[in-house]
Amino acid sequence: MSIKLPPLNALKVFEVAARKLSFSQAAMELCVTQGAVSKQIKALEEHLQLPLFYRTPKGLELTAPGKLYLPTIMSALEQIHSSTVTLQQFSAEVQHLVLDISPSLSSLWMIPRLHLLDERFPSLRLSLISGDGAYQFNQSSADVAIRCLPLSLSHQNATLLTKEILLPVMHKDLLVNSPINEAKDLLKHSLIRPTTRPQLWNQCFNRFIGDDYGDNVPTSRHAFEHFFMSLEVVKQKQGIALIPEFLVENLLIDNQNEDEQIESLSNKELVNPLGLKYESGYGYYFLTPSFRHQDPMIKQLLEWFQVNLSDV
Incomplete structure (x- = not known):
């Protein structure tokens, strides 16, 4: 009989929360909200039909099933991460992109998540520059841009992120x-x-x-x-x-x-x-010049922004 595996995201959240014994600290490390951490832990506990944490007046404690589960999950996640990085480095050439991004989005959101970007794209070398307002690629050296613009269907070469x-x-x-x-x-x-x-x-x-x-x-x-x-x-x-x-x-x-x-x-x-x-x-738009629409790295970068601008 096949066993349905729990979602990988939930396992990753469990590993961090169990290591920190704190949902708020786990949220900070994962760059998500504390509510998102709680939601993933609840989903994992429902999937396993077992409690993984005690909520006590002094904070979080692992239950007996949680203590048994943690070492195995830590080892498995490390193996997945190591194998993925090795595979990507084996097959990928170094790629350079210039991203022109709004200053607040860069300092408050992008920079705290650079480690997530590095994990996903180990071969990417990103150069960040900043600016605001409407964007024209023929007046800049940037490969992609992210701008906060009035919501509209008429923005050219633009994908709404949020x-x-x-x-x-x-x-x-x-x-x-x-x-x-x-x-x-x-x-x-x-x-x-x-x-x-x-x-x-x-x-x-x-x-x-x-x-x-x-x-x-x-x-x-x-x-x-x-x-x-x-x-x-x-x-x-x-x-x-x-x-x-x-x-x-x-x-x-x-x-x-x-x-x-x-x-x-x-x-x-x-x-x-x-x-x-x-x-x-x-809304925040991901902008690309028309001749770069099919660039594989830019398409993957767009997908990364779309995923990471929502909760885990």
Whole structure:
């Protein structure tokens, strides 16, 4: 009788979570959300019909089946990784690509995942340059580009990777003196303005408050060009910024997550008050010149971005 094997992704998540004995630390190593780690562990436990972790007040502990399972899974994953790298290096020639990518996407998302890119493409030598706005390949030396653009079907040689979903993000300490119990309470805090897209806060308030601000008046002191700048200002407790969800989700405290309530929150200080979010009407596009559409490496790189811009 054949036995259905558990998904490889779930096994990889189990190995990291068991080694760290922490779902939050596993999420950081895998560059995914803590919720995604919890989901994969739950799926694996359901597949095996066995519990792998105890959730205790002090954190995570491996069950007896978990302790028995871990060494075998670690060995198997190492063998798969080693064999895959050997095979790819044996057959692949070194390839060089220049990627022109938005600054915030590069610093907050791409660079933390370079190890994943290296594992998938050991023969790739990537040069990253940065820029924003509409892109013309005839004015640049880049082979591919990633840009945040208004959602449209008319962008040429473009593949939508993900829609932009914005969250109001702030430091948890700001809630002590000025709590947020409803959307209007956002107006009690200083708003960090984006210089290149000044309409974003108006869109946010129209979505959640409407035109009735009551006695509250939006206030802001400084404005910043890029999301990574605004995020740093948020960390310094200077106000609330609108940040794309996939750029900040690993940094947010999730008060609804049971596992995160158990584990230490010392490495997370940011919150999304009330869990508010909205689609901005923009999206992140993978752009290629028409004559490179069928390039095998570029096609594989596109697939990698599509997979890694979603949870494990």
